[in-house]
Amino acid sequence: MSINARKDSPQQTEFRQYCQDWLADNHPGEPPVRLPLTALEIMTEDQLNYLQAWQKSAYDAGLIGCDYPVDVGGGGRTDCQRVANAEMIAAKTPFLPNIIGLGMAAPTVLYHASDELKQRLLPRLFSGEDIWCQGFSEPEAGSDLASVQTFAERKGDKWVINGHKVWTSLAHFAEWMILLLRTDKSQKHDGLSYFVVPIRAALGSGVTVRPLIKITGETGFNEVIFDNLEVDDSLRLDEVGKGWQVAMTTLLHERGAGELQTPRSGGLKSKSSHATNAAGLLALARKTQRGSKPASEDPLFRDKLMRQVIREEALKQNQRRAQVPALLDHPMRLALQNKLLSSEIFQDTAALAVEVTGASGSLYLGDENAPAGGQWHMSYMNSYGMTIAAGTSEVQRNILGERVLGMPKSK
Numbered sequence: 001m002s003i004n005a006r007k008d009s010p011q012q013t014e015f016r017q018y019c020q021d022w023l024a025d026n027h028p029g030e031p032p033v034r035l036p037l038t039a040l041e042i043m044t045e046d047q048l049n050y051l052q053a054w055q056k057s058a059y060d061a062g063l064i065g066c067d068y069p070v071d072v073g074g075g076g077r078t079d080c081q082r083v084a085n086a087e088m089i090a091a092k093t094p095f096l097p098n099i100i101g102l103g104m105a106a107p108t109v110l111y112h113a114s115d116e117l118k119q120r121l122l123p124r125l126f127s128g129e130d131i132w133c134q135g136f137s138e139p140e141a142g143s144d145l146a147s148v149q150t151f152a153e154r155k156g157d158k159w160v161i162n163g164h165k166v167w168t169s170l171a172h173f174a175e176w177m178i179l180l181l182r183t184d185k186s187q188k189h190d191g192l193s194y195f196v197v198p199i200r201a202a203l204g205s206g207v208t209v210r211p212l213i214k215i216t217g218e219t220g221f222n223e224v225i226f227d228n229l230e231v232d233d234s235l236r237l238d239e240v241g242k243g244w245q246v247a248m249t250t251l252l253h254e255r256g257a258g259e260l261q262t263p264r265s266g267g268l269k270s271k272s273s274h275a276t277n278a279a280g281l282l283a284l285a286r287k288t289q290r291g292s293k294p295a296s297e298d299p300l301f302r303d304k305l306m307r308q309v310i311r312e313e314a315l316k317q318n319q320r321r322a323q324v325p326a327l328l329d330h331p332m333r334l335a336l337q338n339k340l341l342s343s344e345i346f347q348d349t350a351a352l353a354v355e356v357t358g359a360s361g362s363l364y365l366g367d368e369n370a371p372a373g374g375q376w377h378m379s380y381m382n383s384y385g386m387t388i389a390a391g392t393s394e395v396q397r398n399i400l401g402e403r404v405l406g407m408p409k410s411k
């Protein structure tokens with residue numbers, strides 16, 4: 001079973017060869033600008049333009065949206081996105097900028113929108129021409145998402161929206177937002193409805209986007225204020241009061257547990273980029289003098305370095321279980337474990353890199369004396385967001401305990 005499950009079907013074999021050939025001929029090469037760690041920290045038009053051009057060419061070549069139906073702009077293939085992903089990663093292509101669109105909005109639109117909306121929205125989402133953002137979190141609604149207060153009041157065929165979203169990644173570039181709203185104040189989960197909203201078109205007339213500066217100095221996310229914004233009822237997904245169920249489709253895919261694979265690429269960062277993983281950490285330790293010898297030869301550091309190597313390898317092996325159907329006893333188990341462990345391992349690896357470099361580890365991007373160009377320092381600061389975004393580590397542990405292992409609820 002396990003060996004067969006890992007074999008490509010004839011369609012996948014042919015497609016894999018096609019991807020390899022296309023990537024060999026069309027790799028965009030080194031980016032002309034310094035790119036951030038992930039799509040969530042895109043800050044400048046130069047970064048965005050370069051990444052959008054890459055996403056469009058990958059989509060035009062059929063490497064994005066492979067498993068979506070042809071009539072909504074997809075490739076009409078079966079289980080081929082993972083093949084394209086693997087080949088883009090192997091070719092070390094740049095990352096895709098429309099990550100919220102591809103990972104969360106596209107499956108939600110596919111499962112819950114009208115045919116007309118799917119055909120209108122998905123092709124430009126896949127190509128990256130329309131960047132998407134996610135308007136879920138609010139000042140008083142994060143982990144407890146069902147507490148969303150931003151309110152939509154019905155006026156005939158329109159809804160009038162008022163309220164305040166926060167931590168909205170990419171809203172400063174987004175054309176569209178997936179938006180969870182309260183449409184009935186007397187109910188909690190059943191009082192929510194789900195919309196897709198063209199926020200860029202409404203900037204200055206019902207929508208204000210205010211960038212929030214992160215500790216890294218990047219403007220990754222934003223506050224979004226709705227002030228009497230009118231939207232058409234045709235932009236609602238599913239029925240009024242069914243927003244929570246639609247949001248579950250989004251969250252399952254955000255946490256990697258949905259049915260449709262998210263297009264992923266190789267994460268090429270810049271000319272001076274380095275691997276922010278255990279191998280990159282080892283390379284850094286070999287180059288860094290601590291006292292009279294490299295940090296990699298210090299017994300105390302060796303212990304910590306090996307621990308990170310082992311944890312990363314264990315994570316990789318655990319991820320391979322996804323290819324063995326008999327081990328997939330619960331659809332959410334691996335995805336949740338992977339989100340939880342990879343974000344925590346990444347955080348510890350980055351912290352150890354800063355520790356290994358000692359006092360010079362405090363130097364940042366732009367300082368010519370900063371170890372590895374200051375990128376470990378930036379990774380260290382960004383790593384804290386990774387254990388919060390898409391559900392905090394505490395919340396992931398609760399879900400694993402309660403829903404996967406069947407343990408009693410904490411409250």
Ligand SMILES: Cc1cc2nc3c(=O)[nH]c(=O)nc-3n(C[C@H](O)[C@H](O)[C@H](O)COP(=O)(O)OP(=O)(O)OC[C@H]3O[C@@H](n4cnc5c(N)ncnc54)[C@H](O)[C@@H]3O)c2cc1C
Binds near residue numbers: 168169394
């Ligand atoms: C980099 C980044 C990007 C993001 N992008 C977006 C985006 O694009 N769109 C969007 O809508 N949101 C986004 N978010 C917001 C994110 O979804 C929330 O930050 C997250 O859900 C946590 O909510 P909160 O910040 O309100 O924290 P809270 O929910 O207030 O949690 C505070 C603390 O309490 C703990 N806690 C809460 N409830 C429990 C519980 N039941 N059991 C145990 N511990 C608990 C949490 O683990 C945390 O440590 C982003 C966040 C980050 C960091």
